[in-house]
Amino acid sequence: MASDGCSKDELLEENRTDSGIESYRSIVKSEEPRDDLPAARDKFSITEERLDSAYGSSSITVDSLSEIVKDCRLSDEAVEEQTLTSELSEQENLLRTITEEGDTLLHLAIIHEETSFARELIQLFPKEVLDIQNNLYQSPLHLATYLNLTDVVRGLMEKRVSLELQDQDGNTALHVACQHGQTDCATDMIRDAPPGQLVPVLETQNWRGLACLHLAALNRQHQIMKLLMKKEANLNIQEGTSGKTALHLAVELRDITSVKLLLSRGADVDAVMFNGCTPLHLAVGRQDAPIANLLCQSGADTMLRNMEDETALDLADGNDDILALFPFDDIQISGRSVVSVRY
Template identity: 60%
Template sequence: MASGDYKKDDRMDDNRTDSGIDSYRSVSKDAEDDDDDDGVGGGGGVSCRKGADGKCGGADERLDSAYDSASLTEDGLLERVEDGLLGRVEDCRISTAADYNDEPAATGTTPPAPPGLDEQEEHFLTTITEDGDTILHLAIIHEDEHFAHQLIQWFPKDVLDIQNNLYQTPLHLATYLSLPSTVQSLVEKGASLEPQDRDGNTPLHVACQHGWIDCAASMTWGVSPGKLTPVLETQNWKGLACLHVATVNGHHQLVKLLVKKGADLNIQEGTSGKTALHLAVERHDVSLVVLLLQQQSADVDAAMFNGCTPLHLAVGRQDATIAHLLCQADADKMVRNTENETPLDLADGNDDILALFPFDDIQISGRSVVGMKF
């Protein structure tokens, strides 16, 4: 079946169970308080990226070409599980590449089913619902980790990265629901860390948003720097890399993990050019500022697109404690932003901050005022 056949109609029945999980909630507490069920169920919140025809994007935008599309609801699939198919799948031995003549499933084809299943059961396992979910998506959504592990072992690698109508892979969902063992199984089987959901978030973004350190550790353990670096540099649609997301949400342990994994401390977010240090200063997060300054690669004078350094932000926010820490780290006190302002210009009469500036930059006839005899 051609990949273009998998476009879904964006119209949905109000009483339909929504199998998706809302992607990347706002960092504000209000948004979190309004969504107590972590996005599972609810019907009204499902959306997808639309093409020119008003329907959800096809295979050029979403990885679903390995599955058959069908107007099958989540309930329909779950009824088959209740009818005993789970036991049939569990009784099957784990298939290997040798069982399939060492040939992976070709794009656009249906993956081979495990031995012992009839044609109808094979079709059931290789079908996606009208929400774009595979049976693996649904097993994870319903936190049936035992069934999910069985499916992960059976499914070919490319099937593990199929995205539903919210552009979520099984790895996105396992991370949202904080299922580190399932995350580990997916990664060990070869699930990609790179797919982005409808808000541009990779699974690692999701872990950094919610503070799921175990999931982040599971998905990055043993991953080579060559494969991990592109993920660490990926920005979501808000322009935030994983380090930015972890910093904005104050998840210090995740920041430490990302630094250990080689995250670029000076990577700039896409909207205003802030680094993690800028964001920590904006949060008035003293301990996180200390953590970042302890890293030799952190640029204490990194400039935003408007030329402001972390010291500009600290002084502008009248945060004498953080301003003092930055000065101790040899921050340039006289660097100018695009408005030709130095950090001193932003002190606004704050005596605690003014005390940090020795005024040794004042010169008369090219000679420093400090030490001159009058």
């Protein structure tokens, strides 16, 4: 329960993770609803909720945004000089407005895919404003990535916006690109960054415990996986719930392309989950002989035991194709085969 003198708005403000620029916090009052506005397109949902918290509820609507774009369009000279003339003083106040849902005009321009206007705002605003997150903790970079607005993403990266900001699901903008296959956006985000500088981003886990490489593997985004590997992403990073690596996830999906890719780049073939299972345990348990064979050819240890004291052989369940991959084990010492003859 809030202490005396602490309003709900103040509590919300304490929990915000945006830049906290108070000069940009003036609130737009809601207009009366209009029946002639077009229906909002429900294409921004990730968790059954709209990506833009203000879309459809903000006083800056599709129609009014078009008027703003028309009235506030900056000349090339103004953009180059990055200064506002006295004639733009009223527009400056509007450009600095944040809605009650936390969206800046840049958020709204991106949501409505006003790409040219968004690019002009990016040139106008300082970095601190470009990194403001709305009430769903989405930065302009999150929204531009989700909508695959590559020109906007490129403009934001030229202003060196933060890649480490996380939305309400714990996703960075790079997570969003990996999940939805926005390869060009991902490329623009990390192309010019030295590998070491990206470590915090590449190892960030969302609230489901997934790093960017996990999401790329789960969504079979092979090009993005290659891009992350080029930037020295940790191939053996474990997701936070069960300790699976990207190789475990690829095996579970029966995605032999990802399995080959990960193994060729040096992923640990014997990486263990929290329950002790290796990728080979998972492949054998799923009766996936081609992937099990690939893992064995890459040097997988067939005698490793999980927490249930099972080797991969124990999970073969009479499958001749799987059994043919394992050594003849009638002769054992301390539970380990001493004969390595294959069928």
